Amino acid sequence: MKKVAIFASGNGSNFQAITDAVHNQKLHIHISCVICDRPGAFVLERAKKENIPVFLINPKSYPSKIAYESAILEKLQAFQIDFIALAGYMRLIGPTILNSYERKIVNIHPSLLPAFPGLDAIGQSLKAGVKETGVTIHYVDEGMDTGQVIAQQTVEIAEGETKESLQKKIQVIEHQLYPETLEKLLNS
Ligand code: GAR
Numbered sequence: 001m002k003k004v005a006i007f008a009s010g011n012g013s014n015f016q017a018i019t020d021a022v023h024n025q026k027l028h029i030h031i032s033c034v035i036c037d038r039p040g041a042f043v044l045e046r047a048k049k050e051n052i053p054v055f056l057i058n059p060k061s062y063p064s065k066i067a068y069e070s071a072i073l074e075k076l077q078a079f080q081i082d083f084i085a086l087a088g089y090m091r092l093i094g095p096t097i098l099n100s101y102e103r104k105i106v107n108i109h110p111s112l113l114p115a116f117p118g119l120d121a122i123g124q125s126l127k128a129g130v131k132e133t134g135v136t137i138h139y140v141d142e143g144m145d146t147g148q149v150i151a152q153q154t155v156e157i158a159e160g161e162t163k164e165s166l167q168k169k170i171q172v173i174e175h176q177l178y179p180e181t182l183e184k185l186l187n188s
Contacts, residue, residue, distance in 0.1 A: 002186045003032040005081045007089035012043025014087035019050050021179030028187050032079040069096035093140050105140040108178050110170045117145035122167050132156050135173045137181045151181045
């Protein structure tokens with residue numbers, strides 16, 4: 001089984017969906033560790049509860065991005081990680097990690113890329129007044145949400161949709177699409 005590291009910065013509902021899929025034998029990977037860059041993020045609690053090693057690596061504690069990513073790389077190598085899944089990791093991956101994991105890093109993003117890359121994709125889509133948005137899973141390259149698309153699913157934006165209601169709809173799709181896509185990528 002592939003040894004996977006999950007990177008997250010926040011709530012960790014996608015981490016949870018991936019973990020649940022492993023428990024339910026829908027996804028056949030070993031979740032070796034979680035890397036989190038934000039003190040207090042709820043994903044830290046979730047990982048502890050699942051008994052998955054979790055490392056809070058705070059960029060503020062390092063003099064440079066290279067030093068920060070080298071600290072992460074050290075963990076990845078210690079766990080012999082094969083593959084990285086970004087799940088709400090709100091930071092660009094730099095060359096230190098990219099060069100060691102070329103085409104072995106994927107990300108989930110709450111829009112139909114290339115539309116609405118970057119921060120607050122859900123807010124961006126509402127502001128733009130589009131009738132549909134969605135979820136994208138893509139390979140990570142040096143750009144901001146620019147890597148090759150692997151899977152996409154559309155979500156309709158209803159009349160009077162709020163950010164909260166749209167986020168809920170998007171996350172329902174994410175929680176099913178991410179484990180499914182990882183299984184296809186890593187086990188077929
Ligand atoms: C997810 O909706 C994910 O698509 C988004 O952050 C959320 C994290 O939720 N990612 C990005 O916006 C990346 N640019 P979670 O912490 O509950 O999994």
